[in-house]
Amino acid sequence: MSLMTLTTSITGGHDPDLYAGRADAYDEHAQGATLTELAHRAAVIADLHPSTGYALGYADRVLEIRREEQGHVAVETENAHTERPRPQ
Numbered sequence: 501m502s503l504m505t506l507t508t509s510i511t512g513g514h515d516p517d518l519y520a521g522r523a524d525a526y527d528e529h530a531q532g533a534t535l536t537e538l539a540h541r542a543a544v545i546a547d548l549h550p551s552t553g554y555a556l557g558y559a560d561r562v563l564e565i566r567r568e569e570q571g572h573v574a575v576e577t578e579n580a581h582t583e584r585p586r587p588q
Contacts, residue, residue: 521545521557529565538562 501555525538533541542559 515551515553517551517553518557518560521551521559522561523555523557525558525561525565529561535562535566535569538565 525542527564528541529538538569539562545558546555
């Protein structure tokens with residue numbers, strides 16, 4: 501069973517397809533797609549999808565996911581290298 505991610509009807513002047521692309525990338529990532537799979541799908545969508553807004557929204561969310569994961573790795577690395585007092 502899958503759940504559909506809904507966006508508001510007020511798009512701030514943007515193409516609604518932009519939000520649909522972002523929502524699809526979000527849903528696919530939430531369902532377990534890896535960053536590599538999402539990046540590949542974004543490339544295919546950029547080449548084949550008729551809506552530029554959809555392709556841009558999808559790619560934008562994939563880039564955000566990449567930045568989120570890189571930030572998480574940076575924090576984990578910093579925590580791993582922080583010296584902590586030994587328990588006594």
